[in-house]
Amino acid sequence: MFIGSPRERFEGEARVAMTPDSATQLQKLGYHCAIETGAGKLAGFSDDAYRAVGVTVVDSIDALYASVDVIAQVRPPEANDLARLSASKTLISFFYPAQNKELLEQAKTTGANVVAMDMVPRISRAQKMDALSSMANIAGYRAVIEAGNNFGRFFTGQVTAAGKIPPAKVLVIGAGVAGLAAVGTSISLGAITYAFDVRPEVAEQIESMGAEFVFLDFKEQQQDGAATGGYASPSSPEFREAQLKKFREIAPDIDIVVSTALIPGRDAPKLWLADMVAAMKPGSVVVDLAAERGGNCDLTVPDQKIVSENGVTVIGYTDFPSRMASQASTLYSTNIRHMMTDLTPKKDGVLVHNMEDDVIRGATVAFQGEITYPPPPPKIQ
Ligand code: NAD
Numbered sequence: 507m508f509i510g511s512p513r514e515r516f517e518g519e520a521r522v523a524m525t526p527d528s529a530t531q532l533q534k535l536g537y538h539c540a541i542e543t544g545a546g547k548l549a550g551f552s553d554d555a556y557r558a559v560g561v562t563v564v565d566s567i568d569a570l571y572a573s574v575d576v577i578a579q580v581r582p583p584e585a586n587d588l589a590r591l592s593a594s595k596t597l598i599s600f601f602y603p604a605q606n607k608e609l610l611e612q613a614k615t616t617g618a619n620v621v622a623m624d625m626v627p628r629i630s631r632a633q634k635m636d637a638l639s640s641m642a643n644i645a646g647y648r649a650v651i652e653a654g655n656n657f658g659r660f661f662t663g664q665v666t667a668a669g670k671i672p673p674a675k676v677l678v679i680g681a682g683v684a685g686l687a688a689v690g691t692s693i694s695l696g697a698i699t700y701a702f703d704v705r706p707e708v709a710e711q712i713e714s715m716g717a718e719f720v721f722l723d724f725k726e727q728q729q730d731g732a733a734t735g736g737y738a739s740p741s742s743p744e745f746r747e748a749q750l751k752k753f754r755e756i757a758p759d760i761d762i763v764v765s766t767a768l769i770p771g772r773d774a775p776k777l778w779l780a781d782m783v784a785a786m787k788p789g790s791v792v793v794d795l796a797a798e799r800g801g802n803c804d805l806t807v808p809d810q811k812i813v814s815e816n817g818v819t820v821i822g823y824t825d826f827p828s829r830m831a832s833q834a835s836t837l838y839s840t841n842i843r844h845m846m847t848d849l850t851p852k853k854d855g856v857l858v859h860n861m862e863d864d865v866i867r868g869a870t871v872a873f874q875g876e877i878t879y880p881p882p883p884p885k886i887q
Pocket of ligand 1: 767769
């Protein structure tokens with residue numbers, strides 16, 4: 507069978523779902539590989555680099571869709587892409603089925619099978635396919651780098667002949683995958699790093715990394731914001747008040763905020779309010795990784811960098827993984843390759859879509875002309 511990747515059409519998207527390295531691995535699974543010309547260019551992979559490992563380079567997206575059995579791409583398909591699908595084909599990409607109901611209906615009518623990389627169950631066995639985590643890891647790292655690029659001072663403290671420089675103070679709000687990556691990056695750059703999450707179980711993780719967990723003066727902290735399947739749930743008004751009070755208290759002392767707080771299926775909670783930005787020192791930076799879902803900061807404008815009246819830079823970019831397109835493509839294409847490994851049990855280049863497999867079932871949102879989202883609850887093991 508043939509697997510191929512198009513050039514991404516979403517404006518500004520620089521990632522690609524197949525790299526020359528991942529193509530080599532896919533070939534070992536028995537597949538022939540193809541890309542649309544220029545597919546890897548923005549991520550640093552030339553057509554010639556693909557040709558050198560035996561990948562067929564086709565001239566157009568139409569030719570690509572027509573000639574392959576499996577289409578692997580990064581962004582969810584557009585209506586045009588779906589019109590090119592048919593019952594014999596499989597599409598693998600981010601899909602976000604809860605937000606893309608119409609696309610899902612269209613996918614169903616094509617009869618094609620659709621595997622959503624964002625629906626891969628977050629269980630240990632599926633970690634190698636967990637593209638959400640790979641991308642969140644990059645976003646957390648890049649958020650700190652972006653903050654540093656907009657911050658006029660060192661992260662680390664220094665004693666120099668020209669004077670003593672205090673270390674920067676960084677607060678990371680939300681310590682999931684992106685938040686922990688931001689904590690690690692901030693510490694490695696030498697900043698004094700604080701982190702907060704509604705899930706108190708992450709306190710130990712944060713402290714073991716050398717950061718300080720921000721504890722609230724709130725007696726129910728241990729129960730409130732309790733996780734469901736590892737995810738956060740909305741906080742009670744009292745908990746939220748305690749959280750905002752603490753943030754207000756520390757805002758004048760914090761140089762950089764990286765906020766990553768999300769609650770599944772909801773808008774991002776507003777946690778870094780206008781008065782907190784106003785209390786920060788000029789030159790401080792807020793990087794809001796929740797911008798796509800409305801932002802954790804009152805001042806965030808998605809996809810933009812603004813400067814507040816008191817000189818605080820607020821960054822709401824929503825494309826951090828794409829800003830590190832080579833790294834992101836390498837990780838994403840590896841996640842795809844692992845998914846293909848599970849879809850190719852005999853390593854013979856023949857895709858077997860086994861809906862009895864929990865991971866494949868969980869990620870499949872359309873199958874043989876039916877919508878298969880949401881998946882059934884996981885079996886208790
Ligand atoms: P996410 O992107 O949904 O949310 C980011 C963080 O924001 C979470 O840690 C959440 O607790 C936090 N948050 C929500 N409301 C907040 C508030 N008001 N204040 C502060 N923080 C708030 O999370 P994620 O990165 O996708 O991770 C979710 C969970 O899944 C974590 O427990 C993570 O460890 C787990 N996970 C497990 C696996 C696996 O394979 N086992 C893989 C990835 C993630």
